[in-house]
Amino acid sequence: MFQTLLLGQNQDLTTPLIDEVDTVNEAQEVQIVEPVQEAPAIVSKPVPVQTSIKNLPISPLTDPPDWRILSAFDYQFTQAQLRERLKIICANNEWKRWFIFHNNELHVVTETGPNYATAVLKLKEQHTPSIIGGRRYPYRYWRTTQEIKSLDYNGNVLPPVRVALDPGHLGGRWAEMEFRNFAKPGDANVAEGDLVLMVANKVRHKLEALGAQVYMVRESDEPATPIRPEHLATEVKEYYPKFNIRLDARLQKLYQEQWFYQVAEIRERAELINDIIKPDVTICLHLNAVEWGSDPKNPVLRNQTHAHILLSGAATKSEMAKPDQRLDLLLRALQGIYKEEQKLGTALAKSLEQTTNLKAFTYKSAGKNTLKVAGHPYLWARNLLANRIYTCPVIYYEPYVMNSVTDYPRFQHAIENTYNPDVYTILDEYADAVVDGFIAHYAKSEHLLIPPSIQENVELEDFANEFQPPSL
Numbered sequence: 001m002f003q004t005l006l007l008g009q010n011q012d013l014t015t016p017l018i019d020e021v022d023t024v025n026e027a028q029e030v031q032i033v034e035p036v037q038e039a040p041a042i043v044s045k046p047v048p049v050q051t052s053i054k055n056l057p058i059s060p061l062t063d064p065p066d067w068r069i070l071s072a073f074d075y076q077f078t079q080a081q082l083r084e085r086l087k088i089i090c091a092n093n094e095w096k097r098w099f100i101f102h103n104n105e106l107h108v109v110t111e112t113g114p115n116y117a118t119a120v121l122k123l124k125e126q127h128t129p130s131i132i133g134g135r136r137y138p139y140r141y142w143r144t145t146q147e148i149k150s151l152d153y154n155g156n157v158l159p160p161v162r163v164a165l166d167p168g169h170l171g172g173r174w175a176e177m178e179f180r181n182f183a184k185p186g187d188a189n190v191a192e193g194d195l196v197l198m199v200a201n202k203v204r205h206k207l208e209a210l211g212a213q214v215y216m217v218r219e220s221d222e223p224a225t226p227i228r229p230e231h232l233a234t235e236v237k238e239y240y241p242k243f244n245i246r247l248d249a250r251l252q253k254l255y256q257e258q259w260f261y262q263v264a265e266i267r268e269r270a271e272l273i274n275d276i277i278k279p280d281v282t283i284c285l286h287l288n289a290v291e292w293g294s295d296p297k298n299p300v301l302r303n304q305t306h307a308h309i310l311l312s313g314a315a316t317k318s319e320m321a322k323p324d325q326r327l328d329l330l331l332r333a334l335q336g337i338y339k340e341e342q343k344l345g346t347a348l349a350k351s352l353e354q355t356t357n358l359k360a361f362t363y364k365s366a367g368k369n370t371l372k373v374a375g376h377p378y379l380w381a382r383n384l385l386a387n388r389i390y391t392c393p394v395i396y397y398e399p400y401v402m403n404s405v406t407d408y409p410r411f412q413h414a415i416e417n418t419y420n421p422d423v424y425t426i427l428d429e430y431a432d433a434v435v436d437g438f439i440a441h442y443a444k445s446e447h448l449l450i451p452p453s454i455q456e457n458v459e460l461e462d463f464a465n466e467f468q469p470p471s472l
């Protein structure tokens, strides 16, 4: 059971995200320059005031958005192209109230009420080369699949793709605070944060051996952020009254804890990812659970297991009303992140299905806070803090059901065999699904003739000498 915040989420996107080196070629399509009209002194008539909408306060623990960043994308898109890109950012048509096309410009509402204001993104005409008046490179640090596949593989199966692994949640003593652990009497504790850290370590070693560059967002069960719940008393106390929510002592404590592990922690990880790691893709590793009751010492086991993979987008009505989230989502569209997530997500979903044979999970909330994404039945869009503020393609795994009748014993088996590398567990299966997906998506075709899982078996079987030893 992954969860989002009860109310908002988010981060500040004012840090430059430029990576000129790898992306110059793509944008250098200077051909015959068509005459471009001088920008008139008054750009356009102001867009009609939207009286029906009202900004909500910005998300917790972030700065107000800096809309000037939009100018980096001036003259890059036609209206039709941009409309296509905006389809995924909101779970319904709510975005149209905030993003208004007017005189070949996109006006994004930044302020409501008496100070009504919009930020303007200039669009290009059908035949205007995109570099005119705009930047020569996309405003991003991550590289597209195409760019990555054109790198030198150095004889490896995978190109030097930069991967950030984000094992979800915290582990150890923090798992209880997060409501992310349970066990039947006498069993080992099933804590999501600890289990996905084990998966991440397995994925890391395998991907590195194949030639990828892998970075972990956390390597222990401890938080990345130095902030603790007790530091957040004032912020929490001041935030909720803005939404007419009255806090008693119990709620105050609950929110301080939630802001610590869900907001401060994710924002710290976002800084690591966006400012230091600058990966081509971030893989968020989670495990699902379904309603297991209120007693972590006697969870209800359910007769169901399934999988899904979340991509970014599908903001709700109230999320669209938060200026910082509007800008974050728009920047993902402008950078082309959604398209890249769908491409990579499809490959990773196929591999996950092939390896686990799990049934696809279906949200009943499509159109409200989720959207079905084409490409594979596992793929859904959902606006989470992590997949909105990690400013690169993010693939958010939600396989298995930890409290299912079938999976719970498999997790017990995995915990029992933590230090026994010869025993293949559900965590190895999870890791293999991720790694095989990377191979399917990034390896050159000669490595795809024999799927790696078959290669491994072959090595153990009679045919061993007929084949080259696999590079795994």
Ligand SMILES: [Zn+2]
Pocket: 001, 002, 003, 168, 169, 192, 286, 287
């Ligand atoms: Zn989770």
